[in-house]
Amino acid sequence: MSMENNLGGPQEGLPNISEVIKKVKDSMGFGKGRKLLWPVLIVIVLAVLLAYTSIYTVAPGHQGVILRFGRYSGMVLPGLHFKIPFGVDTVFKVHTEQVDTETFGFKSMSPGIRTQYEKDAATERESLMLTGDLNVIDVEWIIQFRREDPRKYLFNVQDPIMTIRDISESVNRRIVGNRSFDYVLQNREEVNRMAQEELQKILDEYETGIRVVNVRLQNVVPPDPVKGAFNEVNEAQQEKERLINEAQETYNREIPKTKGEAERTINGARGFALERVNRAKGDVARFSAVLKEYGNAKEVTKQRLYLEAYQTILPSAKRIYIIDSEQKGLLPLLQLNQQVTKGSEAQ
């Protein structure tokens, strides 16, 4: 956990001191004649020690809180700083810019990679909650926060991270508990927003110095044993839509087709009408023309028309019998139903 790094106690780096002392002892035994050497060495060692214990750095994004004999005496920004050594000044560094994430209902297997996570009994207890209509829902969420005020963060609450976790669980359950199952399923955004507001409010009341950057519901699903039935509802809904779509499709196919056919029927009638009227007009025009001529020479025209008609009719007839008007008892001779091939009749 990054916590320990950030908070890691008094900054007293004393590396290699035992080695330095050993070296000093070695040189002592070496040259008894050179009496000046070892006071010099002691001074050097003391100087190094002083430097080690009084110089410290605050990394970018961090803030240092200085306690002098336990009492707050100031805050330092990133950079190189001095302090009074030997336990008089202690510096606590807090990473104020870093955004940390806490997960609920699942564990991030590899930090930063959200897709890999596992679920066990403990995280399940964390994520199962009751909705307002007394159903069980499985809600996983994350919280992102910053340690905005290092002084408050260090001085006011013993275990701020666990406080965040406890309060967030309580707040989320309260919000989910006041909404229906389906409402929670469909309105994550609202729950996110309310959860963040409420969590921040309570953390401010405790004066934790923590700024909640984000509360985000991840998976909001029905509990495992109910999932199948939920999918069934989805499938049924799909099927419903499919049936409706199919019917709609048939409708959309049939209606225009029939409309086209209807149009054709009507156009056919229009064509008929046009033809009928045109024919009538044509017939009448012809008749009128003939009538005009007829008016000029009635008998002759009548005769001509009569003869023309015969001219048209007779060539197409199979047989023509011309019988004298005085002839009687003709029918027995003719045998009208007789085969055509026989005899001397005129063609």
Add this chain to the structure above:
Amino acid sequence: MRRMGAFIGIAIATVLLLLLSGAFYSVSEWEQVVITQFGKPIGKPKTEAGLRFKIPFIQVVNRYEKRIMRWDGDPKEIPTRDKRFIYVDTTARWRIVDAQKFLEVLGTYTQAYAKLDDTIDAVLRDYVSANPLVELVRTTNEMPTVEEVEGKVLSPFQEATAPETVRLGREKITRAILAEASKAMPAFGMDLVDVRIKRINYVEQVRKKVYERMVSERKRKAAQFRSEGEGKKAEILGQMDKELKSIISGAYRTAEEIRGEADAEATKIYGEAYGQDPAFYAFFETLETYKESAYKNAFVILGTDSDYYRFLKTIPE
């Protein structure tokens, strides 16, 4: 001799240093300190941070937290008033407000946590078993639910569990638990900052039953969707049949009307023209129909007295 003197000097310096280090102590910003002398508290608890003085060796520094601390209860199985078995997990924040009393009555954090366990659990048990489950889950009566939008949204639970009314609600109950549990705290030099219900859920066996109910409700909803789909389909197809019939019959009607009008107009045209000389029309039109009638393969029997053949018999004068 000089060497001896140096040794004595060093010894005195060491003892002095020891005395000094025993005489001074620092109090951190998150600490409060009670000084005891042979187990008996001396003076007021030191809550201000900084460097302080005491009598070395005789007086002892007892350090306690000044910050808000966490208490996390074990999940408790408690039946609610409506006989639902649930487990409840609570969390609390507390702090030491009177370090001297804390030291005298409890002395250690372990003792303090045991006291918190006892107090909060007892109060919690009282309040949970005195209230129906819905009071512990919901805060208000206004519960946002999903509007049933036709063909879109599913909310099968609305009909199944009619929203019961909430009299107190979760928030008020937790406030009451906090108030009740806080009463015992001053005697221990402690203060309860907050008590919250962290988790509530059905116990394992009940949860199974709830799941079964949820499953059956969902299945019912699925069946409803399916029949709704069938119904809608029949409705659309029925509508289609109706429209088809209307289109076809409408077209027939229009077509017949057009034909009728055309016939009427033709009749009118013919009538006007032929009315000029009906006798001639009869003659003319009769001849026309003769021409158009089929005479192929016909036997035509005509008398010599017919107008056409009369010249076969006699030459006109």
